[in-house]
Amino acid sequence: MKKLFVWVLAMTPLLSQASLPTWLKTEKPKQLGLYVEVLNECMFDSSTLNKSIKGEFLRASIKPVESDKLYMNVQVVCLPQRSVNGSVRGNSTYVDIRFGTRHADGSYVLYDRPMYGTLMQGGTGSDSASYFVDEITRRASNALTDYLMANME
Known part of the structure; x- marks a missing residue:
């Protein structure tokens, strides 16, 4: 049983890379x-x-460049949550993080999978702004991890 458990642990990175x-x-x-x-x-x-x-x-030793061959696209759309009287009570933030490319015909494409985005809710203070930036950055880091794993030789 121990050998099976060790083998599963050893194979997990290979399975996810595949x-x-x-x-x-x-x-x-x-x-x-x-x-x-x-x-x-x-x-x-x-x-x-x-x-x-x-x-x-x-930190991942990847140089961010202006390239349309393969790129990470990070798009953030924010919407304040207003009460009936118009005061801002919080913020909704939609995050779309995907890889994209440009085809030979000039059209841009964002790959459907994997998608690292989310919908977040937060308050109105500076701590909420930090939370949003940190969470979006963490999700971009997850995308970079997959990119690095796909390019391991």
Whole structure:
């Protein structure tokens, strides 16, 4: 039984790597396109989020570049939650983090899977802004982990 358990633990990374899409494997795995867009009335700006995500790229030893061959697309849409009298009671934040590419015909495509986004709810204080940025950055880091695993040789 112990040998089976050890074998399962040893094979788990290989099984998860095998389930990653083949299009994540690139010729230049030490660089990846990065595009960050923050829309609407967010409590943080695009440059703050971009800097945080670029930090994850740096820790993963991946250079963020302007490339449309393969890129990580991070799009954030915020919507304040208003009460009946119009005061802001909180914020809803939709996060879409996916890999994308540009086809030979010039059309851009975001891959449907894997998708690292979510819908988040938060308050109106600076701690909520930090929470949003940290959670989005963590999700981008998860995408980078999959990218690195797909490019392991």
